[in-house]
Amino acid sequence: xxxxxxxxxxxxxxxxxxxxxxxxxxxxxxxxxxxxxxxxxxxxxxxxxxxxxxxxxxxxxxxxxxxxxxxxxxxxxxxxxxxxxxxxxxxxxxxxxxxxxxxxxxxxxxxxxxxxxxxxxxxxxxxxxxxxxxxxxxxxxxxxxxxxxxxxxxxxxxxxxxxxxxxxxxxxxxxxxxxxxxxxxxxxxxxxxxxxxxxxxxxxxxxxxxxxxxxxxxxxxxxxxxxxxxxxxxxxxxxxxxxxxxxxxxxxxxxxxxxxxxxxxxxxxxxxxxxxxxxxxxxxxxxxxxxxxxxxxxxxxxxxxxxxxxxxxxxxxxxxxxxxxxxxxxxxxxxxxxxxxx
Amino acid sequence: xxxxxxxxxxxxxxxxxxxxxxxxxxxxxxxxxxxxxxxxxxxxxxxxxxxxxxxxxxxxxxxxxxxxxxxxxxxxxxxxxxxxxxxxxxxxxxxxxxxxxxxxxxxxxxxxxxxxxxxxxxxxxxxxxxxxxxxxxxxxxxxxxxxxxxxxxxxxxxxxxxxxxxxxxxxxxxxxxxxxxxxxxxxxxxxxxxxxxxxxxxxxxxxxxxxxxxxxxxxxxxxxxxxxxxxxxxxxxxxxxxxxxxxxxxxxxxxxxxxxxxxxxxxxxxxxxxxxxxxxxxxxxxxxxxxxxxxxxxxxxxxxxxxxxxxxxxxxx
Numbered sequence: 001x002x003x004x005x006x007x008x009x010x011x012x013x014x015x016x017x018x019x020x021x022x023x024x025x026x027x028x029x030x031x032x033x034x035x036x037x038x039x040x041x042x043x044x045x046x047x048x049x050x051x052x053x054x055x056x057x058x059x060x061x062x063x064x065x066x067x068x069x070x071x072x073x074x075x076x077x078x079x080x081x082x083x084x085x086x087x088x089x090x091x092x093x094x095x096x097x098x099x100x101x102x103x104x105x106x107x108x109x110x111x112x113x114x115x116x117x118x119x120x121x122x123x124x125x126x127x128x129x130x131x132x133x134x135x136x137x138x139x140x141x142x143x144x145x146x147x148x149x150x151x152x153x154x155x156x157x158x159x160x161x162x163x164x165x166x167x168x169x170x171x172x173x174x175x176x177x178x179x180x181x182x183x184x185x186x187x188x189x190x191x192x193x194x195x196x197x198x199x200x201x202x203x204x205x206x207x208x209x210x211x212x213x214x215x216x217x218x219x220x221x222x223x224x225x226x227x228x229x230x231x232x233x234x235x236x237x238x239x240x241x242x243x244x245x246x247x248x249x250x251x252x253x254x255x256x257x258x259x260x261x262x263x264x265x266x267x268x269x270x271x272x273x274x275x276x277x278x279x280x281x282x283x284x285x286x287x288x289x290x291x292x293x294x295x296x297x298x299x300x301x302x303x304x305x306x307x308x309x310x311x312x313x314x315x316x317x318x319x320x321x322x323x324x325x326x327x328x329x330x331x332x333x334x335x336x337x338x339x340x341x342x
Numbered sequence: 343x344x345x346x347x348x349x350x351x352x353x354x355x356x357x358x359x360x361x362x363x364x365x366x367x368x369x370x371x372x373x374x375x376x377x378x379x380x381x382x383x384x385x386x387x388x389x390x391x392x393x394x395x396x397x398x399x400x401x402x403x404x405x406x407x408x409x410x411x412x413x414x415x416x417x418x419x420x421x422x423x424x425x426x427x428x429x430x431x432x433x434x435x436x437x438x439x440x441x442x443x444x445x446x447x448x449x450x451x452x453x454x455x456x457x458x459x460x461x462x463x464x465x466x467x468x469x470x471x472x473x474x475x476x477x478x479x480x481x482x483x484x485x486x487x488x489x490x491x492x493x494x495x496x497x498x499x500x501x502x503x504x505x506x507x508x509x510x511x512x513x514x515x516x517x518x519x520x521x522x523x524x525x526x527x528x529x530x531x532x533x534x535x536x537x538x539x540x541x542x543x544x545x546x547x548x549x550x551x552x553x554x555x556x557x558x559x560x561x562x563x564x565x566x567x568x569x570x571x572x573x574x575x576x577x578x579x580x581x582x583x584x585x586x587x588x589x590x591x592x593x594x595x596x597x598x599x600x601x602x603x604x605x606x607x608x609x610x611x612x613x614x615x616x617x618x619x620x621x622x623x624x625x626x627x628x629x630x631x632x633x634x635x636x637x638x639x640x641x642x643x644x645x646x647x648x649x650x651x652x653x654x655x656x657x658x659x
Contacts, residue, residue: 008627046626053602056573057418058626083418099389099628306414308425309625311389313381315401315430316416325409325430330385 008097016090020153024088028073037066039129040334043100044310047083055083060307062125076124102310103333110136112274117288119144119180119280123154125302139163144180148173181287286342299337303328358642359649362616364594365542367517369396373635376598376621377402377455389628397451405463407433412565417554422575424552426566446476457483464506468513479517485548497523500535507539519543525551533587545596547580573622574600581613588614604637614655
């Protein structure tokens with residue numbers, strides 16, 4: 001039996017500093033950061049000193065960044081409770097141990113047009129992802145936060161990468177005034193109110209197929225199949241859509257038409273988009289999922305849940321999916337957007 | 343298992359004999375895992391070899407598939423944690439179909455924890471699991487709510503503990519372990535009831551019912567309001583209960599409750615447990631049970647103990 005294998009790995013704190021209003025960055029030196037360390041995976045960190053158990057449980061942290069050459073691991077965290085408060089007071093030279101990397105990482109495509117949407121601290125796992133994908137893909141990142149100070153650190157770090165960054169703040173102090181989802185819709189050229197309560201992705205696909213079939217035969221019935229509550233404008237929009245044919249629409253019409261075309265089962269967004277990545281507050285994830293489902297854009301989400309063991313034994317961190325309960329720590333934290341029920 | 347496989351001090355003399363006998367159950371050493379903290383044993387293989395342990399106890403099984411409680415299912419408390427997993431498991435038939443064969447691959451003993459919401463559930467579980475040689479014994483969890491009696495836990499009623507034990511025992515030939523709930527005034531009364539019902543072994547303690555509140559949100563921390571407290575915080579209570587039962591009842595005991603290291607485990611052995619189960623510690627370090635076993639072996643060398651049985655219930659004075 002290999003005794004080394006059983007032990008949680010040691011790590012020495014190289015740096016632990018405040019990098020934003022509530023954000024801290026901890027750099028840890030460990031051994032052998034190999035090819036298993038991929039974006040989206042996490043480490044389960046023991047905050048208490050060796051042989052002590054206060055705080056009792058480990059804390060999961062997504063990989064913010066890794067330096068494979070020097071075996072350095074960077075974790076970004078927010079002080080939200082007792083554990084992270086204790087963590088924020090640790091100084092360089094102190095030693096911690098961790099389990100990991102754990103869980104499933106993001107898919108890593110090549111040659112794709114990618115949109116990543118991060119809300120607040122949820123943006124953390126997207127940095128390593130974008131850094132590793134930026135060379136072979138075209139990436140747009142939408143960064144959302146309440147205030148400018150929430151996004152400042154990310155803006156600075158993501159600025160190192162060859163990606164397009166768009167910022168949304170609730171107070172408008174940086175970038176677009178509104179939520180990351182509002183900005184996402186704007187980026188995609190989606191009518192802000194056009195996406196509301198949506199069925200799950202599989203239902204959407206079948207609905208779209210039905211719509212398409214119905215439209216081919218008798219376009220007048222479209223509305224009965226299309227459950228989109230388009231409010232007062234819907235009649236006019238439908239008319240435009242049906243009549244527009246191949247004519248080049250103006251900007252407003254284009255948005256309307258695109259949506260309608262998509263409703264009919266075609267994916268022909270103004271912005272071509274192959275893949276979505278997202279992480280952040282659940283309300284944001286839910287809205288991103290709706291958009292993803294609506295347009296049939298595949299994507300992945302990084303979920304968070306209170307964890308016990310981090311290795312799939314305690315069943316504390318389950319989430320609801322189309323395949324029943326799944327463990328965030330084991331089958332996740334990265335899930336297909338289409339699969340999760342948010 | 344050879345002690346060469348473990349990280350121990352070989353400078354001392356005789357290799358200690360770690361074998362313990364719990365009634366009909368013979369184990370190669372006294373370190374086990376507690377149900378619900380070790381999955382089905384395969385999840386931890388990257389971190390340790392379950393086969394070095396005396397036995398493993400797998401996740402609680404119910405007749406029907408159970409999806410469990412809503413999240414958050416876990417809350418950290420001072421020196422402890424609350425959990426309200428809600429017995430999530432694939433159910434009896436799927437367990438038989440998908441898990442039993444894999445459990446048969448372990449060279450160590452596998453105990454299956456069974457839970458029911460009615461006496462009938464326990465009967466079904468015992469009958470259905472009886473033919474499987476892969477299972478070394480059943481651990482009967484009497485701490486879950488009894489739906490027929492308004493949700494009160496079976497384990498708080500000695501008549502029900504007796505009835506369930508007797509009925510499981512009548513249908514299952516192998517060792518029957520009854521896992522006692524600490525949420526009672528008199529643990530000895532419950533232990534006696536299980537003994538009279540024919541239990542071969544008792545395991546104690548299950549978690550202590552507790553809760554936690556987030557004052558900012560004015561909400562309970564657990565999605566299910568209440569949950570079971572485990573971890574170092576419960577160890578003194580567990581130890582006291584093991585001691586009390588060991589003094590009063592002539593049945594082998596498996597002691598558990600907040601065992602984090604070998605010293606904790608040795609306390610339980612000295613209090614009268616013939617074996618110990620490691621629970622919450624597995625969640626913090628999946629190799630905790632192996633480290634505890636190593637620590638016990640080192641203690642035996644240091645204290646020149648040839649046979650682990652010589653320290654069971656061996657408090658001085």
